[in-house]
Amino acid sequence: MTITATTASIIQTDSIDVYYDDFKALKNIQLNIKEKSVTALIGPSGCGKSTFLRTLNRMNDLISGFRVEGNIFIKDQNIYDPKMDVVDLRKRVGMVFQRANPFPMSIYDNVAYGPRIHGIKHKLTLDEIVEKSLKAAALWDEVKDRLNTSAMGLSGGQQQRLVIARVLAIQPEIILMDEPASALDPISTSKIEQLILELKEKYTIVIVTHSMQQAARVSDETAFFLNGEVIEFDETNVIFTNPKEQQTEDYITGRFG
Numbered sequence: 001m002t003i004t005a006t007t008a009s010i011i012q013t014d015s016i017d018v019y020y021d022d023f024k025a026l027k028n029i030q031l032n033i034k035e036k037s038v039t040a041l042i043g044p045s046g047c048g049k050s051t052f053l054r055t056l057n058r059m060n061d062l063i064s065g066f067r068v069e070g071n072i073f074i075k076d077q078n079i080y081d082p083k084m085d086v087v088d089l090r091k092r093v094g095m096v097f098q099r100a101n102p103f104p105m106s107i108y109d110n111v112a113y114g115p116r117i118h119g120i121k122h123k124l125t126l127d128e129i130v131e132k133s134l135k136a137a138a139l140w141d142e143v144k145d146r147l148n149t150s151a152m153g154l155s156g157g158q159q160q161r162l163v164i165a166r167v168l169a170i171q172p173e174i175i176l177m178d179e180p181a182s183a184l185d186p187i188s189t190s191k192i193e194q195l196i197l198e199l200k201e202k203y204t205i206v207i208v209t210h211s212m213q214q215a216a217r218v219s220d221e222t223a224f225f226l227n228g229e230v231i232e233f234d235e236t237n238v239i240f241t242n243p244k245e246q247q248t249e250d251y252i253t254g255r256f257g
């Protein structure tokens with residue numbers, strides 16, 4: 001394993017092993033993820049990228065047979081500490097999935113949903129949050145005249161940006177994205193990529209992608225996963241132009257996977 005990415009990190013994983021029953025899905029993962037940057041997780045299908053991503057906000061907790069050994073620290077707080085408030089953790093670490101999953105309600109209510117759950121009831125405050133979040137998700141101009149219509153009427157690309165606005169509305173520190181553009185056309189994909197580059201000014205983003213071009217375009221650092229291990233973790237331009245491990249080179253040049 002070659003790991004040279006360093007500097008101030010918001011997420012530190014300390015030798016993580018993950019099991020689904022007897023199957024060891026992740027082996028000795030040690031990744032430090034830099035604050036306000038984009039970290040891409042790449043690797044062939046089934047190598048553990050999504051499993052790792054989901055350990056970062058404890059999304060795997062409810063899967064029967066799932067077990068994690070080792071610790072993950074976010075800003076020095078051990079998120080697997082039994083005392084950790086998981087609702088608070090998921091507020092701090094938001095998640096965007098492959099398929100946009102807007103709630104079957106209005107555009108406005110989708111974005112206001114999280115703040116309302118966290119106790120914000122004042123209409124003007126909610127209006128402000130909705131506008132700010134939709135602007136930050138680069139969707140405001142397209143929807144400002146139809147905020148009270150159903151989110152289900154938006155295109156796939158717009159729905160994905162709405163989901164990002166919904167995540168932003170609860171002011172996370174970290175946003176996890178699991179193949180956020182894989183179901184989208186090239187123009188919608190490019191909007192999401194542009195958005196990721198804008199969001200990293202304020203947020204830490206960890207993204208799983210099967211597109212090497214996408215990883216190269218949006219990320220600062222890249223981790224290459226294979227068979228549940230991190231083979232190499234480095235600055236993205238190093239991974240794509242001068243990888244140190246043969247397996248990384250074989251993967252990025254399309255020799256397998």
Ligand SMILES: Nc1ncnc2c1ncn2[C@@H]1O[C@H](COP(=O)(O)OP(=O)(O)OP(=O)(O)O)[C@@H](O)[C@H]1O
Nearest residue numbers: 020023025043044045046047048049050051052063
């Ligand atoms: N709920 C589960 N129960 C049992 N095994 C699982 C479960 N989820 C994932 N796995 C196994 O763990 C391994 C890693 O899966 P994971 O989904 O993390 O890989 P991935 O790299 O994200 O794959 P893909 O790129 O296809 O999404 C695979 O062998 C998978 O079959």
